[in-house]
Amino acid sequence: MRNLALAFAVFFVWAVQAQVKVTTDDNDLKLSALPYYSYGKGLGLTSPDSIFQLNIRFRMQNRVTYIDTEDERPAYDGQIRRLRLRFDGYVGNPKFLYALQLSFAPGDVGEVKDGENINIIRDAVVIYRPSRRWSFSFGQTKLPGNRQRINSSGGLQLSDRTINNARFTIDRDFGFQLHQLNEFQDKFSWNFKGAVSSGEGRNATDDADDGVAVTGKAEVFPFGAFAKDGTNFEGDIAREQKPKLMFSGAFQQNNLAHRTGGQLGDDLFERRTMKSVLLDAMFKYDGWAAMAAYMSRSTTENPITINPDDPTDFNYVFAGNGFDYQASYNFPSNFEIIGRYSIQHAHERIRLFAPHTKQYTLGFTKYIWEHAFKLQAEVNYDQLSYWDGDVKNNWYFRLQVEIGI
Structure with a gap:
């Protein structure tokens, strides 16, 4: 036993x-x-053999607005302003990158119209980056335009971009881009960026034409690059230890564009060639930040187009120019106060339909986790001056919560 x-x-x-x-x-x-996981700007996954990498991010903006428009009854508006899902990474080699961004909120997708595409796709671009200084891209993404448009809407100090950005920006397009970057932390730096694109905006499938958009941009940093890639977000949440300054200028010629804003807007009855000039300046130091911008659009022909089947029906290119001025201070507690002033002039040929506009904005932001999680409040006053001397005064008060990874 x-x-x-x-x-x-x-x-x-x-x-x-x-x-x-x-x-x-x-x-x-x-x-x-199993893949390797990383956490930083989103959730990252890398295959064990490092053949591919995927980074996942999302963000949403929920807001409520009280609106008081002259000659109309006051109103409340509550909405999901933005809801975005983003994927980026590389395949095969870190030099071959990709970026995808999808939008789902009604304000992003826009109104669905017969015969038009749903604008869910914002970015779908392949990038070849042989070195830190050079990158070549092919696909749909933002053009190298004005500073505020290049910045993500999640990196804004106020809930929306300026009235001039809304009218004169060149936005996203499909095509080729070349970037040559020369950024150094503590010495003179510069970047050059160029693009050749369709000129028709995102998700366009209209009849092909022989007009393309050509865009060029130069950026100069007299005192070196901003900390933590600070050029790409508003406000000095990085609290620059030394004064940092940036000047930039961009020009685009969009040949035979068919929309009122080039890459954006309603369809024109005749195609027009448009020229855009976009100038920016940015300053940051020890919580203080300031920005200034000039934007303009002109056409080589009359900006007004007439429906050949109905002379009473027309549409027009929004030609004109505008200036934006913005300043802020971010307290050590990450509570920020922001002031902004914009002035917009419509071209004399469209003054009958478009007013000159002035906009005054005072905003407050509490950064809980930098720009990824923040509470925003602002009051906005607009003054619209029409061709016949009539003036209208509108204002709104808004609360917004943004969260993302």
């Missing part, structure tokens, strides 16, 4: 050891096939 018990004990110990070895080996095999 003792021998039988001893034999059983030896067999049990051997079985347990074998099971542990099998389990351990099996787990080792499974673990070796």
Whole structure:
């Protein structure tokens, strides 16, 4: 009996050891096939052999607005202003990158119209970056235009961009881009960016034409690059230790465009060639930040187009120019106060339909987790001056919460 018990004990110990070895080996095999995770700007996954990398991000903006428009009853508006899902990473080699961004909120997608595409796709671009200084891209993404448009809407100090950005920006387009970057932390830096694109805006599938848009941009940093890529977000949440300054200028000629704003807007009855000039300046130091911008659009022909089947029906290119001025201070508690002033002049040929506009904005932001999680409040006053001398005064008060990863 003792021998039988001893034999059983030896067999049990051997079985347990074998099971542990099998389990351990099996787990080792499974673990070796799992991706590596990283956390920073979003959730990252990298394959064990580093053949591909995927980073996932999302963000949403929920807002409520009280609106008081002259000659109309006051109103409340509550909406999900933006809801975005973004994927980026590389395939095969870190030099071959991709970026995808999808939008789902009604304000992003826009009104669905017969015969037109749904604007869910914002970015779908492949990038070849042979070095830190050079990158080549092909696909749909933002053009190298005005600073505020290049910045993500999640990196804004106020809930929306300026009235001039809304009218004169060149936005997203499909085509080729080349960027040559020369940014250094503590010495003179510069960037050059160029693009050749369709000129029709995002998700366009209209009849092909022989007109393209050509865009060029130069950026100069007299005192070196901003900390933490601070050029790409508003306000000095990085609290620059030394004064930092940026000047930039962009020009685009959009040949035979068919929309009122080039890449944006309603369809024109005749195609027009448009020229855009976009100038920016940015300053940051120790919580203080200031921005200034000039934007303009002109056409080589009359900006007004007439429906050939109905002379009473028309549409026009929004030609004109505008200036934006913005300043802020971010307290050590990450509570920020922002002031903005914009003035917009419509071209004399469209003054009958478009007023000159002045806009005054006072905003407050509490950064909980930088721009990724913040609370915003602002009051906005607009003054519209029409061609016949009539003046209208509108204002709104808004609360917004933004959260994302």
